[in-house]
Each structure stands twice: as C-alpha cells, then as structure tokens.
Amino acid sequence: MQETYSDKKLYKRLIVRSILAILVILFLIFVLPNCFRLLFPFILAFIVAAILSPLINKINSKIKKLKIKSSVSKKIITIILYLLILLAISGFVYFVSYTIIKQIISLLSSIQNNWGSIVAGLKSFEGKITGLIDKTPQQVSEFIQNVSNNFIVFLENSVKNLLSSTVLTTTAMISKTGVFFLNFLTFFLALYFIAIDYDLMKDSLKSVIGRRLLESFNVMKNSALTALGGYIRAQLILGLIAFIFM
Incomplete structure (x- = not known):
C-alpha cells in the first residue's frame, strides 16, 4: 500500500514538473520574444540613462552656482543632452x-x-x-x-x-518608418523619465542586489562601453575611407 502511494506521489511530481517544463518552453517561445519587443525601448532607455547619468550629474553640479532650481536645471540638461545624443546617433x-x-x-x-x-x-x-x-x-x-x-x-x-x-x-x-518613429518616441519619453529618477532607481537597486553583483555589472558595463567605442571608431574610419575612395 505504501509503494502504491509513493508511486502516485512520484507520478504527480513528474506530471507537475512536465507541465511546468512545457509552460516554461511555451513562455520562452511565444511570450518572451513579444514581451522583449514591447519592453525593448524601455530596456534600451535604462541602459542609455545608466551610461549618461554620470555626465548629467557632473554638468548639473557645475551650474549649481547659478540661480536656477536644481530640479529644473537637471531636467533642461537632460532634455538637451539626450536630444543632441539621439540626433547624433540617428545621423x-x-x-x-x-x-x-x-x-x-x-x-x-x-x-x-x-x-x-x-x-x-x-x-x-x-x-x-x-x-x-x-x-x-x-x-x-x-x-x-x-x-x-x-x-x-x-x-x-x-x-x-x-x-x-x-x-x-x-x-x-x-x-516601417512609422513603426520606427513610434518606437523612437517611446524610447525618448522613457529615457527622459528614467533619467530624471535614475539616481533614486539606482539607490533602490543597490538596496535590493548585492554589492558584489553590482561591481560585476559595472565591470561588464565598462567593458561593453570600451568595446562599443572601439567599434564605432572603426566604423567611422571605414566609412570615411569608403566615402573618400568610392
């Protein structure tokens, strides 16, 4: 009787795990790609905000002596800087x-x-x-x-x-220009709001994740920025050479 009861429990566990495995596979195949496409502008906005936030804070600290509210000045700096960067990237x-x-x-x-x-x-x-x-x-x-x-x-x-x-x-x-423009507008708005509250989000994130994980993330971010900078320089040089000789 005990063996039959144990077998039933084993079969139940196998069935539950099989159903969970199937659900996970279906989620990865059908749901996750669509979710990623929907959230991609926000993910990209958060990454760009993480990269440019130190520069914005540095510029903002240098104009604190002016008689302008800090929050207003930061918003203006954020808008201008991101507009310039997005225009440069688009160009x-x-x-x-x-x-x-x-x-x-x-x-x-x-x-x-x-x-x-x-x-x-x-x-x-x-x-x-x-x-x-x-x-x-x-x-x-x-x-x-x-x-x-x-x-x-x-x-x-x-x-x-x-x-x-x-x-x-x-x-x-x-x-697909219309879809691109809509995604671009979503990205810009998400970038603006994330950048405004990035310091608060960063502090909250630090309290949630460990220090070692945060340091690893910073190392990966710096490595990615270095690699991206080298790639962009190489593409600019190749584009300039192609423009001159072709």
Missing part, C-alpha cells in the same frame, strides 16, 4: 545605412551594366587556357567547360537576386 545610423545601401546598389548596377564586358573577359580568359584544357582527357575538359558555364550563370543570377533583395529591403525599411 550616424542614417549616414552608415545610406552609404552601405548606395554602394551596394551602385556596385550591382555597375555589374549589370557591364555584364557583357565581364562575360567577354571570362570568355577571353577561357580561350587563353583552352590549349591547356585540350591537352586534358575529354571528360576533364567537359567538366571544366561545365564548371565555367555554371559559374557564369550562377554569378548572373546572384547579382540579380542580390539587387532585388537590396531594393526590397530598402522598401521594407521605408514602409
């Missing part, structure tokens, strides 16, 4: 995206317009090595000829498909 993203798309379309259009010359060059190169191919067995010669023809067809189709994909991607990006 940078627009410049990089525009340059990349323009260069890709220009390259693919140039290949299409000069396709006859490219094929003629490939045929000329093929003619130069015909003597070497003729000395090989017939099967090898036919194989090389088929590879050459297939490569030309593949290259032509790839250029057409890539050009079409680029145009479709650009069109899709333009069609």
Whole structure:
C-alpha cells in the first residue's frame, strides 16, 4: 500500500514538473520574444540613462552656482543632452545605412551594366587556357567547360537576386518608418523619465542586489562601453575611407 502511494506521489511530481517544463518552453517561445519587443525601448532607455547619468550629474553640479532650481536645471540638461545624443546617433545610423545601401546598389548596377564586358573577359580568359584544357582527357575538359558555364550563370543570377533583395529591403525599411518613429518616441519619453529618477532607481537597486553583483555589472558595463567605442571608431574610419575612395 505504501509503494502504491509513493508511486502516485512520484507520478504527480513528474506530471507537475512536465507541465511546468512545457509552460516554461511555451513562455520562452511565444511570450518572451513579444514581451522583449514591447519592453525593448524601455530596456534600451535604462541602459542609455545608466551610461549618461554620470555626465548629467557632473554638468548639473557645475551650474549649481547659478540661480536656477536644481530640479529644473537637471531636467533642461537632460532634455538637451539626450536630444543632441539621439540626433547624433540617428545621423550616424542614417549616414552608415545610406552609404552601405548606395554602394551596394551602385556596385550591382555597375555589374549589370557591364555584364557583357565581364562575360567577354571570362570568355577571353577561357580561350587563353583552352590549349591547356585540350591537352586534358575529354571528360576533364567537359567538366571544366561545365564548371565555367555554371559559374557564369550562377554569378548572373546572384547579382540579380542580390539587387532585388537590396531594393526590397530598402522598401521594407521605408514602409516601417512609422513603426520606427513610434518606437523612437517611446524610447525618448522613457529615457527622459528614467533619467530624471535614475539616481533614486539606482539607490533602490543597490538596496535590493548585492554589492558584489553590482561591481560585476559595472565591470561588464565598462567593458561593453570600451568595446562599443572601439567599434564605432572603426566604423567611422571605414566609412570615411569608403566615402573618400568610392
């Protein structure tokens, strides 16, 4: 009787754990991605506020001698600084995206317009090595000829498909401008309100999490900022080189 009761308890535990595992999997697959998309502007706003809050506090401390209320001055500084930063980021993203798309379309259009010359060059190169191919067995010669023809067809189709994909991607990006603007507005409002109360939120967070975890987070944040700064510098240099020589 005891074994039967123990088996029933074991089966109940297995069923409960299986149901919980299924619910967790369904949550990760269907709910979490949608929640992340909805909360992404707020998460990004909190990260940006954490990065820029020390700079705002530093600027605010330097103008305390002026006869302006501290809360008002901080709000004004926050709005101006974030507007400048967001304008700079938007301009940078627009410049990089525009340059990349323009260069890709220009390259693919140039290949299409000069396709006859490219094929003629490939045929000329093929003619130069015909003597070497003729000395090989017939099967090898036919194989090389088929590879050459297939490569030309593949290259032509790839250029057409890539050009079409680029145009479709650009069109899709333009069609989603309204959604992007709405997310941008949500991000800016969230950034403003989070930045105003960031110090209070930071103190509350410190009281909840441990000191060691907070130090680890600061180390990761500094490492991420260093890596991001290096990446942005590299992209600016590459973009400048591409703008000069292309």
